[in-house]
Amino acid sequence: MFGHRNISVMDRRLLLLLLLMMEQNALCQQQQTCTKSVVNSCSDCIKSGPFCAWCQKLNFTKPGEQEAVRCDTKDQLKQKGCDAEKIISPVNSHNINKDDRLSTSFDRQEPVQMRPQKISLQLRPGLPETFRVSFKRVEGYPVDLYYLMDLSYSMKDDLQNIKELGNDLFAALKRITRHAQIGFGAFVDKTVLPYTNTNKEKLAKPCDENDQQCQAAFGYRHVLSMTSEEREFEKEVKAQFISGNLDSPEGSLDAMMQAAVCGDKIGWRNSSTRLIVLTTDAGFHMAGDGKLAGILEPNDEQCHMENDLYVKSSEMDYPSVGQLAAALEKHNIQPIFAVTQNVETVYKELSKIIPKSEVGVLSSDSSNVVQLIQRAYNSLSSKVTVTHDSLPDNVRVVYTPICSNPGPAGDSRGVCNNVPEAETIYFDVTVTVDSCIENTSFTISPLGIKDTLTVTLSTNCKCPCENLEDKAHQLCSHKGSIICGICNCNAGFIGQFCECSIGDKDESSLRASCQRNNGTECEGRGDCVCGRCQCHNTESGSSIYGEFCECDNDHCEKFQNKQCGGNGDCKCGTCDCYSGFEGSACQCRKSDEACRTSDNTVCYGRGNCVCNRCVCKEGYQPPLCKTCLGCPDPCQTKLNCIECLAFGTGPFEKNCSTECKNTIVKKVDQFTLSTKECQQKDSEGCWIKFKLDQLVGEDNYTAEYLEQRECPEPPNVALIIGGSVVGVALIGILVLMLLKALLYMKDLKEFKKFENEKKKSKWAKADNPLFKSATTNVANPTFTGE
Template identity: 30%
Template sequence: MCLKFLLFLLCTKICIVFCETGCSDFETCGSCIGYAFDRCVWCSAKEHEGSRCKSRIKADESKLWCKGTSIYDPETENNVTLNKDFNAGEKGEPVIQFRPQYLNIKARPGIPVKISMSYKPAKDYPLDVYYLMDYSHTMTKHAETLKNQGFNIYNELIKLTNNVRLGVGSFVEKNSLPYVDDTQQNSYSFKNHLSLTDNMNEFAEALKEKPNGSNYDDPEATLDGLMQAMVCKKEVGWRDNARRIIVLSTDSTYHSAGDGKFVGAVRPHDMKCYVVNNTYQMELELDYPSVGQINKVAAENNIMIIFSADKKVEQHYKTLETKVLGSKYVPLKVDSTLVNVIKTEYLSLIRKVYLDFKIPSFMQLTLDQDCSRDNECELKHNQSVELTGTLTITSCPPKNNYKHNVEIGPRMLNEKLKIEVDIYCQCDCEKPGSGIENSDMCNNAGTYQCGICNCDSDRYGSTCQCNGISTDDEDQCKKNNQTLPCSGRGTCSCGKCDPCLSGFSGPYCEYDDTACPSPEGLLCADHGICKYGQCQCSPSWIGEDCRCPINNESCKAPYSKEVCSGNGECSCGKCECKVCSGQFCDDCEEVAMKRCKELEDFAYCNFNENKKECDLKFNQTNTEVTLVNKTEINSPDWYMAKYWCRKVLEDENIFVFKYYYSTSSNSKLHLIIQNELEKPPIANVWIAVGSVIGAVLLIGLITLIAWKILVDLHDKREYDKFANESAAAGFDTSINPLYESPATTFQNPAYNG
């Protein structure tokens, strides 16, 4: 539920911002202030023109929309009318555990109203426990267990509160064939053995009676007995201000709605008490109650049911536990935990608070305490807890019933906060006797109320200017036998559609003025208005969607007089290039240098003077100039500017800049100018002279080496030729005839050997 409410609030906020037409659609004061998705206000000033209903936010923004005293905007009222303090029942006064007791809220749809509540459990709060037992013969084996459990329940509960009462009742089966032998007269659907009492002797005596009923089938009249035990408040003795627990003990399953037809009990159960002389009198006339009826009565009478059943039927009663709000299942056995369960549930009833509420379908209530989930808060002993909730009226109620009652309170407790809600869906000026009958403002044919005319039955129109009934000439407001006059988008006034709702036009309001072409998401390209289903273009724009300019100016680059730089054709305000590329067909080196030449004077002016003066001097408006240093102009930040432009000045310094155009529709010229001039290069004479001398020396050295190589090659060829000729003439080429050896041999005359 919290998620739904959050979504509701979210949708409300979105509508306040985007759905202004929601308020302007309403034609009466009551429908205006009753709009749940925006806070609409009504202007009742006589001289007001146009829609009288407007969003509160829009009305505050437009101070001249309506005279202040004529604006009707009812405020939320939240008044506590009864808020008695907590009371534990001292001095005989009523026990009060939940406060306040009465609220009066006046609110309009869509406006959340905070509700503050408090809960404090009273000490020794009264507790009524009714012991409802299956008295069929098969329960004889559990008789001693039931009696002991009854004593244990009493002994344990008086330790928790001195204000406990116990009672005893039983059931068997409807006394008729085919379920029982009706001649034995020992079966019945419900019998009250002992009304709730604090006399332990009477309780002990009632538990001594032994089960003696009989039936043929397994299911029994369990729900019959349970229903009578719950609804027979006087006979059983339920106290108004007590917490109520029924302990139902059985070893069999149960009959439910529809099974009664086998004994002739065909009338649906009406959830009323029929106990006379402690016995159920309508068991053969009324069908068995349904599980849904048991759940309804248990919830309405704040009764907790504990099913103490035999193990063999455990699954049946565990299923029933899920169908009956607040019920519990425990096994029926000697060592059963029933007593502990009752103690735990009693403490839970005291120390925990579960909030329930009943509201009409056109309201929404969220309990936003953060102490636990499922509207549950846990308390310590003798402690109180603060609870809050938010009540929101989601729409105006049907049948013009503007007063409704809402109840909020702890589950299993008869104390409730009763809220009387007055819903603002009718303005004070609309109430009977508040208007001016036969007013001149209404052509003496209607009552003037809240600034508008409520016409007599034979007149209609905004000022009752039309004769007859408005449906008489509605056919004149229909095109081609349409079902709704004015296509359901306007008001048929005197046979004409006047006015059409916002966003529609035409004699029959048949044209949707939001359905024209919307290039790039802009209706009529934002260059015209949609009327009669077609774009009506503003001056200087043409085309069915108004996106084409009537001239070629958008195809000319800033500071250029050529369409598409002379390299293409202009089509619908955009260049179709034949040479080059780019927005203006200038993305190539040749055109870029030409564009540099066109821009250099304007750029140089911005280098020397301020931009405002240069724009005025050169008649430029759509430009942006940025001065940067040498490092910055080379940064990747200016990747859009692909081409460098240079202008050599008279002093031979060089002025440097770049340019590019923004890709948006305005094609703004961006100049990036280097804030420092480049110096011209200075020639070094010694380098030139040295270079020449070095080149001459190098050439001479290369020439000398080449000449030496050539001479050596020539000498080698000549020698080889001479050698070959000598060999051919018979000379020994290995001996040089001119050679004389330097060695001489002499004989020693004294040598004898």
């Protein structure tokens, strides 16, 4: 009875959804329009909009009508007399290439949880196409759980409990599925400063000195690959000991990234629900934090495991949250953050960024971790989220979930909540291509599930009628062929029916002469015949005219739903107002009451009164154009005029009356807007004092000035020359006297030095022992000695 009631509720919901879709479809049918721009062929028409159709009926257009008339909605074309079989309007089509049935239970083969698996879509730009995807969780689907534990010193008590909870953990997994496997990994942080003490002894034993069982510091270590053996898990976990580091945040993102990308080492199975259970009591380091340790190389999202150890921990920065989220989604891994209450808020914010993740609060000693994992798994597995990978350009996808607890429809994913195991749910996937594209594809898949749907896309942008027929068709004056109902002229001929011979003239130059400012040929409202526009007539009978068919009298601005407000005539798109009315839509009665100023002028002569509001000239400010922002200082701009009018000098001396016609140099008895006192230096260097009174109008002033200018006295040339000569002579004498004094002082100093040295000298009074006096011997040669 309970099951039958659920089915009835589901049926009612599906019926209501169907009715809403039918109502929406009917509304869309009523709103079908074809907005054309430049249409010269059937393909141009098809690309103009999803509801544009082309009539290929011969002689459908009237003489002088442009072929663009063939492009419109189906209903409009039928009303214009086009037979239904002659209307071309490509539609969407899809073909299911692979559609294996959903599996009921896991039987050691590759299970199928989503169908179809491959689909091809051929879409018309702008026209959405909807197909249905079904999903059913397989009973007993395998589960791979990788237990990733923080082994920093603060987790000492938690490690002891995990060693004793192995049996309970396996028992909980077996209640979920008979095909459960479990692995184990541990992390602390990068073994560099400032995260870890790099002292040799501290690296070997980073724990408290009294703690004997302590393993050396490490970043991330893979301990146990996926196994279904309880004893093996217990053995490896019991062999683990606590480690340590310096700061509070840990390298958990490093560990999760390696556990995700090193699939062959972790032992992830191809067909399994993959879970990473992260237990920690601290926050996490992320991209950019590595700069504190001089680590600048970004994380490359690759596996760097050697001997079960992450070897690039000290060389590569932490991954960003976005990198980790992309890696987990790519490898269909769902994280469960089992954290203490002090960091619950941090990991809940992280969970918002990582799809298909859960956060649970650990007790102080992690004794509730088994119950936490079981609740998190049930929450993850009961929520089915279907999304896509990167979409091609100009492609939009919207998901509409069809289940008992649907999430909101969206353009990025579809969500069904609280889905029981083995219940089939559905998603309507609507794909829209905005423009013609090359053949491309994208993938749709449920988050955390291996199953995928490959969608191959192509666009339908050509008409099937674009094939050449008789090259000398009678309708084309025997000078062209018929393509989709219109003439394709042979070389040398142009025109709707190939009736114009271009001779030696270039066809492109003839067509260019029918384009205004290189725009649309004849503004899209006429035919270019031999270089001249032949304008069409509108359905209402009013004429289109102008050299380029740019004018008509039906499209002027409206006021109160009346063209030109009913107070004027429409002429070439512009309202020609009746007497007494003005405005772009003749919506205002002529009046300047609100534009009158206190001196009974209109906008102070600096603007025009349009629809009872001042439209000011550049610089002058509304509402009455009284003040001017950004205008130059009148004291400077009027200086030359004051100088020439009052003193007959200055740059305007020769053409003063012409340049200064808006300036009156005399006192007048009339209303002034403002008075400004000025003091400026004229072209002769004299100071002129004057007062400016701004009058009504633009750049209109009267001036009062002082007749006496303050001019500097002329220089005394004789005095200057005489003073210069005397000054130079005096300076020369002073310089010579100074040099003489310096030389005298120097000589005096040297003389005193000489005198001092002379007084210090001691002269010897004894004879020089080496000195011998001269002797003289006289011999008489005649002396005989007698």
